[in-house]
Amino acid sequence: MSVFKLKVNNEIKEVNVAPDTPVLWVLRDHLQLYGAKYGCGIGQCGACTVLVDGVGTRSCMLPVSAAEGRDITTIEGLAEGDKLHPVQEAWLEHDVSQCGYCQSGQIMTAVGLLSKNPQPTDEEIEAAMNGHICRCGTYVRIRKAVKTASQKL
Amino acid sequence: MEDIIKTNYNRRSFLKVSAAAGGGLMLGFNWLAGCVPAAKEKTSVAIPDEWYDINAFLKIGNNGVVTIFSPNPEIGQNVKTAMPMIVAEELDVDWSQVVVEQAPLDAAKYRRQVAGGSQSIRQGWQSLRMAGATARRMLMEAAAQKWQVPVEELTTQAGSVIHETSGRQAGYGELADLAATLEVPAEVALKDPKDFSIIGHSTKNVDGPKIVRGEPLYGLDYYEEGMLTAMIIHPPAFGIRPGKVDDSAARNMPGIKDIFVINSKPASAPDQWQKTFAFPEMVAIVGDSTWQVMQAKRAVRVEWERVSPGISTSDYRNDLTALLEVEPAKPARLDGNPEQAFARAAKVVESSYSAPYLAHNTLEPMNFFARVTPDKAELIGPVQTPERLWKTTAEVLDMPLEKVSVQMTRQGGGFGRRLYGHFGVEAAVIAQRTGKPIKLIYSREDDMTYGTYRPAYKVKYRAALDANNRLIGFHVRGAGTHGSPVFANRFPAGAVDNYLAENHNLDSNISTGAWRAPRSNFIAGAEQAFLDEVAEAAGQDPVAFRLTLFERAINNPVGSDNDYDAQRYAGVIRLVAEKAGWGKETPGVYRGFAAYYCHNSYVAEIVDVVMKNAQPQVQKVWCAIDCGIVVNPDAARNQVEGGIVDGIGHAMFSAMTFIEGEPLQKNFDTYRMIRMKEAPREIEVFFVDNGIDPTGLGEPALPPVQGALANALYRATGRRYYHQPFMMPNSELGMALS
Numbered sequence: 079m080s081v082f083k084l085k086v087n088n089e090i091k092e093v094n095v096a097p098d099t100p101v102l103w104v105l106r107d108h109l110q111l112y113g114a115k116y117g118c119g120i121g122q123c124g125a126c127t128v129l130v131d132g133v134g135t136r137s138c139m140l141p142v143s144a145a146e147g148r149d150i151t152t153i154e155g156l157a158e159g160d161k162l163h164p165v166q167e168a169w170l171e172h173d174v175s176q177c178g179y180c181q182s183g184q185i186m187t188a189v190g191l192l193s194k195n196p197q198p199t200d201e202e203i204e205a206a207m208n209g210h211i212c213r214c215g216t217y218v219r220i221r222k223a224v225k226t227a228s229q230k231l
Numbered sequence: 232m233e234d235i236i237k238t239n240y241n242r243r244s245f246l247k248v249s250a251a252a253g254g255g256l257m258l259g260f261n262w263l264a265g266c267v268p269a270a271k272e273k274t275s276v277a278i279p280d281e282w283y284d285i286n287a288f289l290k291i292g293n294n295g296v297v298t299i300f301s302p303n304p305e306i307g308q309n310v311k312t313a314m315p316m317i318v319a320e321e322l323d324v325d326w327s328q329v330v331v332e333q334a335p336l337d338a339a340k341y342r343r344q345v346a347g348g349s350q351s352i353r354q355g356w357q358s359l360r361m362a363g364a365t366a367r368r369m370l371m372e373a374a375a376q377k378w379q380v381p382v383e384e385l386t387t388q389a390g391s392v393i394h395e396t397s398g399r400q401a402g403y404g405e406l407a408d409l410a411a412t413l414e415v416p417a418e419v420a421l422k423d424p425k426d427f428s429i430i431g432h433s434t435k436n437v438d439g440p441k442i443v444r445g446e447p448l449y450g451l452d453y454y455e456e457g458m459l460t461a462m463i464i465h466p467p468a469f470g471i472r473p474g475k476v477d478d479s480a481a482r483n484m485p486g487i488k489d490i491f492v493i494n495s496k497p498a499s500a501p502d503q504w505q506k507t508f509a510f511p512e513m514v515a516i517v518g519d520s521t522w523q524v525m526q527a528k529r530a531v532r533v534e535w536e537r538v539s540p541g542i543s544t545s546d547y548r549n550d551l552t553a554l555l556e557v558e559p560a561k562p563a564r565l566d567g568n569p570e571q572a573f574a575r576a577a578k579v580v581e582s583s584y585s586a587p588y589l590a591h592n593t594l595e596p597m598n599f600f601a602r603v604t605p606d607k608a609e610l611i612g613p614v615q616t617p618e619r620l621w622k623t624t625a626e627v628l629d630m631p632l633e634k635v636s637v638q639m640t641r642q643g644g645g646f647g648r649r650l651y652g653h654f655g656v657e658a659a660v661i662a663q664r665t666g667k668p669i670k671l672i673y674s675r676e677d678d679m680t681y682g683t684y685r686p687a688y689k690v691k692y693r694a695a696l697d698a699n700n701r702l703i704g705f706h707v708r709g710a711g712t713h714g715s716p717v718f719a720n721r722f723p724a725g726a727v728d729n730y731l732a733e734n735h736n737l738d739s740n741i742s743t744g745a746w747r748a749p750r751s752n753f754i755a756g757a758e759q760a761f762l763d764e765v766a767e768a769a770g771q772d773p774v775a776f777r778l779t780l781f782e783r784a785i786n787n788p789v790g791s792d793n794d795y796d797a798q799r800y801a802g803v804i805r806l807v808a809e810k811a812g813w814g815k816e817t818p819g820v821y822r823g824f825a826a827y828y829c830h831n832s833y834v835a836e837i838v839d840v841v842m843k844n845a846q847p848q849v850q851k852v853w854c855a856i857d858c859g860i861v862v863n864p865d866a867a868r869n870q871v872e873g874g875i876v877d878g879i880g881h882a883m884f885s886a887m888t889f890i891e892g893e894p895l896q897k898n899f900d901t902y903r904m905i906r907m908k909e910a911p912r913e914i915e916v917f918f919v920d921n922g923i924d925p926t927g928l929g930e931p932a933l934p935p936v937q938g939a940l941a942n943a944l945y946r947a948t949g950r951r952y953y954h955q956p957f958m959m960p961n962s963e964l965g966m967a968l969s
């Protein structure tokens with residue numbers, strides 16, 4: 079066990095965990111931030127996605143030891159108070175969620191994509207979102223919501 | 232015109248309801264308040280000072296805010312929005328004044344708190360409407376008393392009672408205290424569906440804002456101070472049990488509190504769960520945090536003992552094939568003389584279809600929270616059958632029912648997997664033994680390899696055509712690893728003079744259960760692909776061919792116990808054909824058609840496939856569905872879209888396979904799920920507007936799309952797709968997939 083200082087949603091947090099602990103479990107078990115979800119633990123489903131230095135990253139694959147000194151944004155850090163991020167707004171506009179479990183990961187990847195590429199083509203949207211599994215099959219709406227968000231940005 | 236309907240509620244049942252549900256207690260059900268800092272709990276309506284319980288489904292605040300309790304488990308089918316919409320409609324309240332809460336399990340207050348069989352809305356329809364209508368009536372009677380006017384002179388509008396003649400008006404909040412003391416009316420007037428202002432109007436998911444903010448809603452997110460994490464090691468294969476357990480290395484790892492073997496199978500497992508306690512004995516590991524427990528799990532050494540045969544995929548595939556050559560002792564249905572019909576046929580078409588075991592793979596793996604003390608057991612988590620979990624837990628813990636409670640969280644998918652709440656029982660057993668509150672978490676691997684799988688199926692069809700290409704004989708023989716997939720009385724039964732349906736069952740120790748649209752999820756695709764072949768052999772258009780059969784079923788049906796309404800069936804077929812412009816050819820677009828009836832609803836679908844880099848890609852799906860009144864149209868479209876994507880994905884890519892009882896697919900690297908690139912670009916949904924009471928919606932869109940897809944693939948590639956998953960070489964299915 080060692081102490082790690084993490085910058086999460088612009089706050090410095092200290093946790094005392096094993097160095098190989100994935101950021102996903104640090105967020106959920108130690109910081110009580112439940113927005114990043116556990117779906118597979120092997121980087122296949124995208125449910126655990128957070129932004130690390132602005133880039134969509136699978137937090138189940140990122141050991142805490144490699145996350146120190148980097149800027150972590152979770153879905154809890156997207157909105158500014160009552161003001162939702164345009165991607166969150168677009169998700170509500172299209173009422174994308176069914177069970178909703180995959181959606182926070184999908185939203186974080188979309189935010190990461192649009193921050194680098196505000197006007198993605200269909201192919202670019204697909205390439206970015208293809209790492210996610212939505213078991214409920216909301217892909218048609220996710221595609222629309224990403225487009226709507228890109229218009230809002 | 233108003234329908235007068237008997238309420239089925241009597242004074243006593245409501246009195247009981249009110250007594251059991253004091254305002255304070257009701258508020259206490261919002262368990263999330265315990266783990267979400269108060270500042271984050273933002274509601275768009277003001278919290279009233281005082282709540283008045285009107286009935287089990289709703290309470291009204293003194294400021295007019297209405298809390299509606301959604302009785303059924305929310306697994307993504309959106310009943311948590313739709314069920315309260317129905318109550319609000321009859322109550323006549325503005326939706327913006329409604330707060331929705333998940334009702335706790337209470338078998339005395341609510342009927343059928345189950346998510347399964349696409350029945351929540353269908354079976355809840357009358358009681359939800361009555362709950363709203365009786366409450367409205369009680370508010371009107373309260374106003375009549377206050378104002379000393381006849382109740383017949385009163386009307387309601389958006390949360391107010393109005394006396395037009397005197398110009399008086401009072402909000403529900405002002406009347407609720409008096410209304411809560413009144414008799415529940417024995418009869419109540421329901422609205423004419425023409426006057427609906429909430430039902431039939433798209434309303435956003437009530438949990439949507441919390442979902443996009445990543446708030447803790449799901450079982451896996453449940454947290455309370457002092458809670459420990461538990462995980463299990465279940466046998467890695469069907470047919471084995473744990474023998475000697477060596478936990479010496481794991482025990483001393485950081486954060487590990489205890490390791491022990493549990494047996495959570497009740498002596499009287501309900502029938503439905505009998506086979507799903509596939510692994511009654513397993514190793515439990517309890518510790519401080521998930522990662523620590525995951526590490527310790529790997530360090531436990533278990534010697535496994537064989538108790539029944541280890542079955543491989545090649546075994547049951549061969550057995551199913553062999554069974555289809557055997558004539559069963561008695562048919563499931565026999566009309567006319569099929570043998571003669573086949574003997575005099577000008578043409579006989581014969582084909583076999585098969586599909587593998589499938590895992591449910593809800594994206595939120597199985598989990599449950601439990602706290603068990605000598606005088607109470609509290610369970611919180613995602614389950615589709617909370618009542619059954621409640622009773623089974625009481626039995627296994629040997630506690631009286633009153634001391635056991637189950638509360639439902641939002642659920643990260645169900646698809647049938649959470650009908651089998653053994654994981655809740657396991658959590659309770661672990662908590663009892665540990666003496667501390669625990670949250671049991673299945674890893675993805677635990678989840679995928681602990682099946683209540685969709686069974687493996689195989690079916691053989693034969694059709695006899697006469698010299699005029701009329702269908703004169705039809706024979707279906709089906710077999711599955713948990714019963715036959717054939718529904719003997721569904722179409723084309725009733726439309727063919729000589730008809731024979733036969734069933735076989737293949738026993739297996741690989742556990743199976745309900746998986747979204749059980750049996751239909753295979754047989755619809757097979758049947759609809761076969762009918763496409765038959766239409767082709769008859770030289771007829773596939774849509775026209777089916778409509779001819781339905782004409783027969785409408786005008787002169789064969790037999791009397793046909794499951795379906797041929798008019799409504801033909802209705803969706805005509806609708807989708809018209810909307811999609813069936814018959815007009817677009818170069819490079821290959822079309823397939825299918826229709827099916829299940830869960831009391833009728834669906835017809837057209838799939839458009841294009842070839843992209845020599846790979847088939849579903850471009851668009853057209854769907855017409857007759858499911859009666861649609862409560863929440865946009866959310867209903869979402870369900871249909873999901874069913875279509877789900878059906879296409881599993882038919883194309885997914886399979887569970889086994890070697891000596893061991894599931895070879897353990898996570899999403901080897902179990903292939905459909906992703907965005909493979910999903911249809913566009914889905915268009917058309918609802919039949921017929922004013923009939925609502926029927927199933929969560930399941931019926933899935934089954935036929937597999938047939939429409941197979942038929943479109945045939946036109947795109949020139950070959951028929953008989954064996955799922957279509958995109959996996961059939962030969963691979965029986966082999967290890969690395």
Ligand code: FES
Pocket residue numbers: 115116117118119120121122123124125126127136137138139
């Ligand atoms: S949980 Fe990280 S990718 Fe699935």
Ligand code: FES
Pocket residue numbers: 175176177178179180181211212213214215216307594643644
């Ligand atoms: S909405 Fe359920 S997994 Fe995506």
